[in-house]
Amino acid sequence: MASLKEQVDTAIRSYLSTLQVRVWRGRESGEFRTYEVPRLESQTVLDVVTYIQRSLDPTLSYRFACRVGVCGSCAMTVNGKARWTCRTHVARVAEGDQIEIAPLANLPVIKDLVADMSRFFDKWAQAKGQFHGTRTRAGDFARVLPESRQRQAVDAAIECIGCGVCYSSCDVVAWNPDYLGPAALNRAWTLVNDVRDTARVARLAAVAGDAGCHACHTHMSCTERCPKNLVPTASIAGLKRAVAAAALKGEL
Amino acid sequence: MNTRTQVLLWTAQRASAAVLGLCVLIHLVTMIYAVKNGLTAAEVLGRTRGNTGWAAFYALFVAAIAVHAPIGLRTILSEMLGWRGAALDFFVLALGIALALWGWRAVWGVFVV
Numbered sequence: 001m002a003s004l005k006e007q008v009d010t011a012i013r014s015y016l017s018t019l020q021v022r023v024w025r026g027r028e029s030g031e032f033r034t035y036e037v038p039r040l041e042s043q044t045v046l047d048v049v050t051y052i053q054r055s056l057d058p059t060l061s062y063r064f065a066c067r068v069g070v071c072g073s074c075a076m077t078v079n080g081k082a083r084w085t086c087r088t089h090v091a092r093v094a095e096g097d098q099i100e101i102a103p104l105a106n107l108p109v110i111k112d113l114v115a116d117m118s119r120f121f122d123k124w125a126q127a128k129g130q131f132h133g134t135r136t137r138a139g140d141f142a143r144v145l146p147e148s149r150q151r152q153a154v155d156a157a158i159e160c161i162g163c164g165v166c167y168s169s170c171d172v173v174a175w176n177p178d179y180l181g182p183a184a185l186n187r188a189w190t191l192v193n194d195v196r197d198t199a200r201v202a203r204l205a206a207v208a209g210d211a212g213c214h215a216c217h218t219h220m221s222c223t224e225r226c227p228k229n230l231v232p233t234a235s236i237a238g239l240k241r242a243v244a245a246a247a248l249k250g251e252l
Numbered sequence: 253m254n255t256r257t258q259v260l261l262w263t264a265q266r267a268s269a270a271v272l273g274l275c276v277l278i279h280l281v282t283m284i285y286a287v288k289n290g291l292t293a294a295e296v297l298g299r300t301r302g303n304t305g306w307a308a309f310y311a312l313f314v315a316a317i318a319v320h321a322p323i324g325l326r327t328i329l330s331e332m333l334g335w336r337g338a339a340l341d342f343f344v345l346a347l348g349i350a351l352a353l354w355g356w357r358a359v360w361g362v363f364v365v
Contacts, residue, residue, distance in 0.1 A: 172331070175331035175332070176330065176331055205255060208255045208256075208258065208259045209255040209258035209259060210253075210258050210330070212255075214258065214259060214262040215327075240262070243259055244259060244262070244263045247256050247259040247260055247263065248260075248263070252255060252256045252259060
């Protein structure tokens, strides 16, 4: 076991090792401001932002809730890539002692690191991301067979936490602001495969065409960056096939 | 343009891409064969004129290009220049017709006249 002196030395060395953190301050227009943050073991990017807000500059705005990768609120652009900050270790992303933290791209900035997610979630609604069933609370449970083809097809896709990393990373969203984006389309794909849902054709029509799944160029940035390791590209490809089949049958 | 037409355009572009893949392969193999054997232009024309099979093949090649290129260009212009709407649709339709007419005219010159 390390002596008290060694423990103190380690603590001092750790404290003296600092990160140079460039943080976006402002709204659509603004500037990066640099903060010095002590580097600690197992430190996450969210820890860094929290330290700045609590110890250096209480006017810094950012968004978080669960801190454990469940809620999807804390996504930001870290060194140019969208990431969930609560599960991103500084050691993995720091370039030397430098980190740059900005709000999510492809969304308006409310203030500092807080992006306006309205457009992102409005597109879930446009893609008919709501479930429409026939049963009431009085009815029996619906039985969805875990081994069925449709349930297997969305086994990963249903785990989306709505963090917006895919939307922020998507080139097509940047080029075509009407594009629904990977998360909304992924959500639609889960419902298209839900045997209880009754709005299949309306949903396929909602996700079709120039602003829908057919706009995807399969760059796979969404899949590359998804913190949950989901494959929205596969969901979108599934929608393309389902919509094309419906169009050829004259259902759209 | 309604959604169904947009989807059918996407489907047409995928289908024409499949045709183009095959056509380009056959075309390249034929060209390499012709060049390696040192055929002159006159000798090539002597073999192509009156050949209904090759005329049909290249007519199909041109049709696939005339379908594929304008649909792709429509997306590129829309995403890179922000050009959308009916004017863009008419522009790429005109381009598709022009490509088909120019291409079929060449097929006519090489295989029929």
